[in-house]
Amino acid sequence: MIQLSSNLLLIAFILYMFGSIAFVISVTGRRWRNRAPEDHARRWGWIGFYLTLAGFFSQLGFIILRWMVSGHSPTSNMFEFMAFLGFTIILAFIVLYLIYRIPALGMFAVPVGMIMIAYASVFPKEIMPLIPALQSYWLYIHVTTAALGEGIFAIGFAAGLMYLIRTVDQTEQSSITWWKRKTTWLEFSISVVLMLVGFILMTTLFSTAGYEVTYQIPNEDGNVREMTYHLPSIAGPHNGQQMEVAFGPLFEAPEWMNGRKLNTMLWSILSGIVLYWLIRLLIRKRLSAAMKPWLNDLDPDVIDEISYRSIAIGFPIFTLGALIFAMIWAAEAWGRFWGWDPKEVWALITWLFYSAYLHLRLSRGWHGSKSAWMAVLGFVFVLFTLVFVNLVIAGLHSYAGV
Amino acid sequence: MGTVLCESCGKPLQQDEGETAFPDMRYDGVSRRSQTYSRTLVDKVWNFFSSVRNAVIMIIIVLIASAVGTVFPQEQYIPTLDPPEIYYEKAHGTLGKIYYQLGFHNLYTSWWYITLLLMIGISLVICSLDRVVPLYRALKKLPVKRHPSFLKGQQVYTQFEIDETEKERTLEQLEKGLKQKRYRVVREGNALVAEKGRFSRWGPYVNHIGLILVIIGVLMRLLPGFYLNDFVWVREGETKQVPGTPYYVKNVEFIEEYYEEEDLPEGVEVEGRVVKNYQTDAILYEQRVSDIPGAPPELVEVHRDQIRVNHPLKYKDLLLYQAERRINQLSALNLELIDNRTGESIGAFKLDLYNPPADIQLTDEITIQILEYYQDFEWTEDNQPRTKSPEPNNPAFVVSVISPQTPEGERSWIFLGSTLGSPDREPFFSYRFNKPDIVDSTGLMVRKEKSLPFIYFGSGVVMVGLIMGFYWQHRRIWIDLNHGPLQLAAHTNKNWYGLKREILQILKKMEIDVTIDQLSKGGKSK
Ligand code: HEM
Numbered sequence: 001m002i003q004l005s006s007n008l009l010l011i012a013f014i015l016y017m018f019g020s021i022a023f024v025i026s027v028t029g030r031r032w033r034n035r036a037p038e039d040h041a042r043r044w045g046w047i048g049f050y051l052t053l054a055g056f057f058s059q060l061g062f063i064i065l066r067w068m069v070s071g072h073s074p075t076s077n078m079f080e081f082m083a084f085l086g087f088t089i090i091l092a093f094i095v096l097y098l099i100y101r102i103p104a105l106g107m108f109a110v111p112v113g114m115i116m117i118a119y120a121s122v123f124p125k126e127i128m129p130l131i132p133a134l135q136s137y138w139l140y141i142h143v144t145t146a147a148l149g150e151g152i153f154a155i156g157f158a159a160g161l162m163y164l165i166r167t168v169d170q171t172e173q174s175s176i177t178w179w180k181r182k183t184t185w186l187e188f189s190i191s192v193v194l195m196l197v198g199f200i201l202m203t204t205l206f207s208t209a210g211y212e213v214t215y216q217i218p219n220e221d222g223n224v225r226e227m228t229y230h231l232p233s234i235a236g237p238h239n240g241q242q243m244e245v246a247f248g249p250l251f252e253a254p255e256w257m258n259g260r261k262l263n264t265m266l267w268s269i270l271s272g273i274v275l276y277w278l279i280r281l282l283i284r285k286r287l288s289a290a291m292k293p294w295l296n297d298l299d300p301d302v303i304d305e306i307s308y309r310s311i312a313i314g315f316p317i318f319t320l321g322a323l324i325f326a327m328i329w330a331a332e333a334w335g336r337f338w339g340w341d342p343k344e345v346w347a348l349i350t351w352l353f354y355s356a357y358l359h360l361r362l363s364r365g366w367h368g369s370k371s372a373w374m375a376v377l378g379f380v381f382v383l384f385t386l387v388f389v390n391l392v393i394a395g396l397h398s399y400a401g402v
Numbered sequence: 403m404g405t406v407l408c409e410s411c412g413k414p415l416q417q418d419e420g421e422t423a424f425p426d427m428r429y430d431g432v433s434r435r436s437q438t439y440s441r442t443l444v445d446k447v448w449n450f451f452s453s454v455r456n457a458v459i460m461i462i463i464v465l466i467a468s469a470v471g472t473v474f475p476q477e478q479y480i481p482t483l484d485p486p487e488i489y490y491e492k493a494h495g496t497l498g499k500i501y502y503q504l505g506f507h508n509l510y511t512s513w514w515y516i517t518l519l520l521m522i523g524i525s526l527v528i529c530s531l532d533r534v535v536p537l538y539r540a541l542k543k544l545p546v547k548r549h550p551s552f553l554k555g556q557q558v559y560t561q562f563e564i565d566e567t568e569k570e571r572t573l574e575q576l577e578k579g580l581k582q583k584r585y586r587v588v589r590e591g592n593a594l595v596a597e598k599g600r601f602s603r604w605g606p607y608v609n610h611i612g613l614i615l616v617i618i619g620v621l622m623r624l625l626p627g628f629y630l631n632d633f634v635w636v637r638e639g640e641t642k643q644v645p646g647t648p649y650y651v652k653n654v655e656f657i658e659e660y661y662e663e664e665d666l667p668e669g670v671e672v673e674g675r676v677v678k679n680y681q682t683d684a685i686l687y688e689q690r691v692s693d694i695p696g697a698p699p700e701l702v703e704v705h706r707d708q709i710r711v712n713h714p715l716k717y718k719d720l721l722l723y724q725a726e727r728r729i730n731q732l733s734a735l736n737l738e739l740i741d742n743r744t745g746e747s748i749g750a751f752k753l754d755l756y757n758p759p760a761d762i763q764l765t766d767e768i769t770i771q772i773l774e775y776y777q778d779f780e781w782t783e784d785n786q787p788r789t790k791s792p793e794p795n796n797p798a799f800v801v802s803v804i805s806p807q808t809p810e811g812e813r814s815w816i817f818l819g820s821t822l823g824s825p826d827r828e829p830f831f832s833y834r835f836n837k838p839d840i841v842d843s844t845g846l847m848v849r850k851e852k853s854l855p856f857i858y859f860g861s862g863v864v865m866v867g868l869i870m871g872f873y874w875q876h877r878r879i880w881i882d883l884n885h886g887p888l889q890l891a892a893h894t895n896k897n898w899y900g901l902k903r904e905i906l907q908i909l910k911k912m913e914i915d916v917t918i919d920q921l922s923k924g925g926k927s928k
Pocket of ligand 1: 352457523610613
């Protein structure tokens with residue numbers, strides 16, 4: 001059963017991949033086929049959609065099976081949660097695709113969902129029995145609803161990015177200081193996504209190779225603690241003694257930081273940058289410039305509206321899941337509905353940010369490009385809460401992880 | 403001053419006809435108090451708080467401050483036992499020291515953070531009041547005939563020629579199509595207006611009221627009696643007062659369970675031991691004045707429950723949470739008295755660490771007196787025995803054995819695992835330690851949170867408002883045949899795409915072919 005459920009996830013992932021490819025064909029192929037471009041786009045759009053839909057059902061099967069096997073909703077550790085987030089992103093995409101029927105959306109949104117699933121697979125996949133603190137149906141309700149809200153925000157992000165790629169002027173004067181150029185920031189946003197990809201690639205690569213380095217770290221009280229790295233160490237743990245002959249460390253983490261987590265962060269940033277420049281040197285232009293022609297046929301106003309709609313649909317769900325249900329669960333589990341735990345604070349920050357977005361849009365007329373930047377940034381907050389706060393700041397909520 | 407659209411026909415007031423840029427449609431141009439007065443101090447304060455710009459600035463400041471507050475742990479989450487003035491510098495270096503000195507270690511209860519939250523609350527009240535009246539005025543009336551420049555100025559606008567003879571039939575068909583889409587249609591001669599989802603315009607206000615209720619709920623906790631946060635340790639078998647309440651709680655049994663092989667589904671393995679359950683079987687008593695005058699108050703059982711993590715005991719406002727545990731704590735020493743001449747045991751006795759006995763009648767002839775008891779024994783600097791704390795962490799007894807041989811008593815110290823007799827002479831008796839009694843204690847968090855239902859209610863109102871505002875839209879469609887061609891204009895507060903599609907569907911049924919692009923040719927108003 002467990003094997004079957006893992007296979008279903010893998011199948012889902014592959015179907016999403018084919019779906020994305022079909023969307024790419026639908027968008028980019030309209031010029032190189034001598035058929036009527038509209039028909040071509042529509043046909044491949046639907047192929048992409050049905051492939052994605054099939055993947056969605058496969059992943060649903062994964063979730064149901066895993067739930068049956070473990071007896072609890074599969075949102076109880078980092079692997080399960082991130083895979084579930086990927087699932088909600090695809091769900092949100094399916095709904096919005098049915099409303100707007102724009103294949104280019106699939107080209108951006110489905111890969112975002114795939115990245116989440118790939119990211120999930122970096123974490124330990126074992127089914128773990130629930131410790132008492134997680135034994136609550138409020139946990140399922142809270143986590144699934146919050147993830148759904150975040151999944152819808154992801155579509156807002158994808159559409160925001162599309163809007164920017166579509167509209168940012170690629171011929172901006174090079175006389176403008178680099179950090180004032182919009183293209184710089186657009187490239188930066190794209191490379192943030194690539195950092196996630198780079199991180200996934202690196203961890204998969206080194207864990208397949210079975211790479212391991214152990215450090216011994218003396219504690220204040222004279223005991224020795226061990227820490228195992230699964231990536232070559234750029235940053236070693238504070239005062240750590242490397243036990244095997246291996247690469248690094250180039251420097252030591254500050255005392256208050258977990259060396260392994262810092263190292264993982266550094267690897268994702270570096271591999272993202274390398275990946276970015278590799279692609280850029282290959283295609284010899286900015287990544288956004290390369291993608292721009294795909295989107296030229298789209299009406300920017302429609303993309304703007306998709307981005308806004310996603311956030312408008314997601315906001316009540318996020319409020320319910322990440323704040324209200326979270327409050328109820330915290331009241332049941334810890335006897336306080338709000339405790340300023342870092343995870344709670346970051347959920348609040350995300351929520352405040354999106355509410356600022358809504359107000360600026362509604363009352364200050366922040367449409368188009370300003371609002372697209374905010375939609376992109378908003379999802380960065382979401383990711384920050386899920387990834388960074390979980391792995392680095394670690395409070396009551398942190399799942400066990402890399 | 404302030405009103406920018408004619409309230410009845412919608413003609414822009416300070417604009418030349420034919421201009422395409424169109425003023426704010428949100429309140430259909432009705433003026434707001436904040437746009438009208440700005441002279442007195444009250445006006446200025448009002449205007450400050452009614453500005454969405456200022457509200458967003460405050461929200462962003464709170465957002466950034468909150469983020470800074472998560473850089474290092476807050477004081478309550480310090481992972482070591484160091485006091486904060488030492489911890490931050492030691493663990494996080496100079497940055498940590500600055501963090502501490504700036505007060506970020508207690509950010510969320512700092513006066514300026516709370517002030518900011520209150521200002522957002524005030525802003526919520528004032529900005530809603532500022533707009534609710536104009537919004538009501540704008541929504542209450544729905545004039546059918548609009549000035550052509552109003553129609554042309556709408557973001558959704560199109561016009562097409564209709565044959566004179568077809569006019570009546572077209573209007574009727576349009577009316578029917580609109581009604582099928584659940585629009586409320588009002589017709590006046592050759593013009594009609596259709597509207598739906600007006601109630602969704604109240605969504606933000608309902609939502610803001612909900613937020614205000616939540617803020618009030620949080621403030622209510624400052625009232626005496628609304629909020630209680632305490633803690634109590636209870637040993638198994640013990641009944642203890644719940645601090646701050648007239649209740650007593652008895653720990654009948656504390657249970658700690660681990661996952662066993664058979665609990666786990668096939669193929670699932672765990673490394674090490676994983677806790678499955680922490681549980682206190684508890685009885686709650688209420689202290690009541692006895693019916694018999696003069697008698698001491700009695701404890702009446704009022705509630706029984708199994709307190710587990712995620713499953714607190716609830717009785718009226720009182721909540722008891724499974725929070726901590728102390729396993730295998732010493733509760734009694736078990737000893738045997740040995741006769742040194744025969745080397746044989748005379749009898750066994752128990753020294754309860756929580757309720758030490760006064761005298762123990764061991765046999766007909768032998769009595770053990772408990773003279774002193776130190777729960778947490780230590781020597782003072784001038785070599786006097788004393789107890790450090792009332793907890794039996796390091797118990798020490800002074801006992802005296804009264805027997806025919808020792809009618810005056812033979813004194814000795816009894817410590818954990820060792821004894822100390824009088825140095826003067828060879829003792830008649832010695833002691834043998836048997837396995838001590840141990841007991842588990844449960845740590846229960848004691849809470850009262852009377853404003854919680856209120857806060858939940860406020861949250862519910864927030865949700866109703868959000869759903870009203872986001873999942874429905876206010877749509878209005880004007881159709882006018884008074885100026886030659888058929889003019890169709892529409893406005894919505896969100897989801898323009900949905901509105902356009904709806905119009906296209908209605909027109910398609912009438913076999914009028916208009917593309918979505920043609921509908922978008924109107925002026926771009928917000
Ligand atoms: C954190 C607190 C707040 C939240 C979560 C919040 C939430 C919202 C939401 C969801 C909307 C609807 C937006 C839309 O339909 O796109 C809205 C509208 C609005 N909010 Fe807030 N709000 C907050 C604070 C404030 C404050 C402090 C003000 C004061 C100036 C304010 C003024 C407004 C106004 C004027 C509208 C538009 C109402 C209309 O359409 O007539 N909000 N708010």
